[in-house]
Amino acid sequence: xxxxxxxxxxxxxxxxxxxxxxxxxxxxxxxxxxxxxxxxxxxxxxxxxxxxxxxxxxxxxxxxxxxxxxxxxxxxxxxxxxxxxxxxxxxxxxxxxxxxxxxxxxxxxxxxxxxx
Amino acid sequence: xxxxxxxxxxxxxxxxxxxxxxxxxxxxxxxxxxxxxxxxxxxxxxxxxxxxxxxxxxxxxxxxxxxxxxxxxxxxxxxxxxxxxxxxxxxxxxxxxxxxxxxxxxxxxxxxxx
Numbered sequence: 001x002x003x004x005x006x007x008x009x010x011x012x013x014x015x016x017x018x019x020x021x022x023x024x025x026x027x028x029x030x031x032x033x034x035x036x037x038x039x040x041x042x043x044x045x046x047x048x049x050x051x052x053x054x055x056x057x058x059x060x061x062x063x064x065x066x067x068x069x070x071x072x073x074x075x076x077x078x079x080x081x082x083x084x085x086x087x088x089x090x091x092x093x094x095x096x097x098x099x100x101x102x103x104x105x106x107x108x109x110x111x112x113x114x115x116x
Numbered sequence: 117x118x119x120x121x122x123x124x125x126x127x128x129x130x131x132x133x134x135x136x137x138x139x140x141x142x143x144x145x146x147x148x149x150x151x152x153x154x155x156x157x158x159x160x161x162x163x164x165x166x167x168x169x170x171x172x173x174x175x176x177x178x179x180x181x182x183x184x185x186x187x188x189x190x191x192x193x194x195x196x197x198x199x200x201x202x203x204x205x206x207x208x209x210x211x212x213x214x215x216x217x218x219x220x221x222x223x224x225x226x227x228x229x230x
Contacts (some may be wrong), residue, residue, distance in 0.1 A: 021181045035220075041222065042222040043160075044220075090159055090160070106162070106164040107159035107161070109158060110158075
């Protein structure tokens with residue numbers, strides 16, 4: 001079944017450690033996104049990529065980095081995890097036509113990260 | 117800046133009754149509006165969207181939503197609720213030519229009781 005695959009599904013991490021959340025899509029969508037979901041705060045955009053080779057900052061980018069070496073993969077890295085990064089992370093994609101994105105978002109199943 | 121408000125944290129309805137989940141938005145340009153549903157421990161799933169055209173849009177699972185420009189609202193509705201509709205619902209807005217980003221509301225938990 002086509003869609004977005006995230007890994008790991010769940011992870012407990014010590015503060016200060018480096019962590020990469022993986023995201024792969026097989027829909028050949030141009031645009032990809034990383035959101036974090038926290039109780040009472042809805043979904044907040046961390047970083048996005050409109051096309052392979054480009055990335056941009058979202059609403060809450062501090063402490064996170066991303067890369068987009070190809071169309072399918074969009075990993076999110078926490079260089080030195082802190083407890084406030086405990087959250088559920090969702091990767092998403094959309095079928096963007098370079099500058100005019102009318103499409104809905106397709107989400108992965110999420111990665112639950114706990115930083116102790 | 118764009119924003120979305122879902123004024124109700126929780127909506128409770130009886131099975132078979134109509135349901136409404138409210139959403140209001142604020143954008144400087146033309147709004148693209150979306151509804152998503154999230155079941156426990158799952159990712160969000162797209163329900164429906166308004167881009168242009170008819171103000172009443174129909175989506176998955178019998179849901180529909182009405183775009184009201186004067187009231188800047190995009191309320192989600194269903195004529196007859198099912199217990200299986202119980203979930204967390206998110207409204208999202210994106211400005212028309214902004215390819216990058218959607219802004220989500222905080223979500224409304226819908227509980228449908230038998």
